[in-house]
Amino acid sequence: MSSPPSSEHASSFPSPSPAEELSATQALWRIARALPIVERSYAIIRFMILRVKLLATMDLLLPAEGPILDVGCGFGLWSAYFSQMQPGRRIIGIDPNAHRIAMAQKVAAKLGVKTEFFAEDVRQTAARGPFRAVYLLDVLHHIPSADQVEVVSQLTDMLEEGGTLVIKDITTKPWLGLKFTEILDRAMVGMKEELAYRHHNEWSELLRDLGYSVRVVRVPDVLPYPHVIIAATKGKRPVVASSQSAVLN
Numbered sequence: 001m002s003s004p005p006s007s008e009h010a011s012s013f014p015s016p017s018p019a020e021e022l023s024a025t026q027a028l029w030r031i032a033r034a035l036p037i038v039e040r041s042y043a044i045i046r047f048m049i050l051r052v053k054l055l056a057t058m059d060l061l062l063p064a065e066g067p068i069l070d071v072g073c074g075f076g077l078w079s080a081y082f083s084q085m086q087p088g089r090r091i092i093g094i095d096p097n098a099h100r101i102a103m104a105q106k107v108a109a110k111l112g113v114k115t116e117f118f119a120e121d122v123r124q125t126a127a128r129g130p131f132r133a134v135y136l137l138d139v140l141h142h143i144p145s146a147d148q149v150e151v152v153s154q155l156t157d158m159l160e161e162g163g164t165l166v167i168k169d170i171t172t173k174p175w176l177g178l179k180f181t182e183i184l185d186r187a188m189v190g191m192k193e194e195l196a197y198r199h200h201n202e203w204s205e206l207l208r209d210l211g212y213s214v215r216v217v218r219v220p221d222v223l224p225y226p227h228v229i230i231a232a233t234k235g236k237r238p239v240v241a242s243s244q245s246a247v248l249n
């Protein structure tokens with residue numbers, strides 16, 4: 001699959017209105033204010049990296065209600081964000097980092113959002129679903145490449161038919177963008193942890209093999225992060241090559 005920068009394809013992705021972007025920004029500020037200073041600084045950097053447009057687009061890809069799994073939720077920033085945007089969502093966040101989970105619980109309590117958090121590795125999670133949606137925001141490349149396919153396949157089993165899998169990750173091209181991201185990721189996780197980035201075409205193929213129909217959008221940034229959002233719908237039967245690729249403006 002090539003990645004044509006076609007607005008025709010980009011229009012197949014939901015695009016937030018100015019009003020939706022404004023309410024997204026307000027929701028993000030409420031989260032930042034609920035955090036202690038160190039975590040607040042981290043959150044503001046994450047908000048700047050991910051940009052309101054990217055988050056608002058992900059918000060429109062997720063169902064407006066029902067159970068949703070946030071894999072690798074960290075401080076629960078996005079669980080708190082997506083729950084504020086649609087109070088009918090019941091978001092369950094998992095992350096192996098107990099400190100982050102404790103912080104996620106505190107923030108959710110302050111904001112009064114309907115979320116639950118568990119200190120768990122996705123590879124040993126007790127979560128079973130069925131979920132209406134599962135999302136991973138900059139998490140897949142932190143899972144060793146030998147485990148990635150098994151993890152996605154396990155998450156597929158937890159999704160209801162017609163459910164949505166949303167992956168926000170970093171693609172491998174252009175090379176300079178990848179190296180830029182890798183340096184910053186290394187600063188966060190050190191040199192020992194494997195960073196297992198994959199090209200978005202590889203993810204698309206893999207997801208189609210698992211029976212999803214797949215849409216991909218590349219999200220340009222002022223910084224050279226090669227952001228990509230992959231929106232996959234679990235089909236009732238194996239879906240024959242149905243994929244689209246686009247660039248979000």
Ligand SMILES: C[S@@+](CC[C@H](N)C(=O)[O-])C[C@H]1O[C@@H](n2cnc3c(N)ncnc32)[C@H](O)[C@@H]1O
Nearest residue numbers: 072073074095096097121122123137138139142
């Ligand atoms: C870059 S952070 C992203 C956190 C959050 N999704 C966000 O966007 O702010 C990656 C997260 O993935 C989590 N993670 C790494 N390996 C994981 C695994 N095997 N299962 C679940 N989460 C994992 C890390 O603990 C970390 O919180």
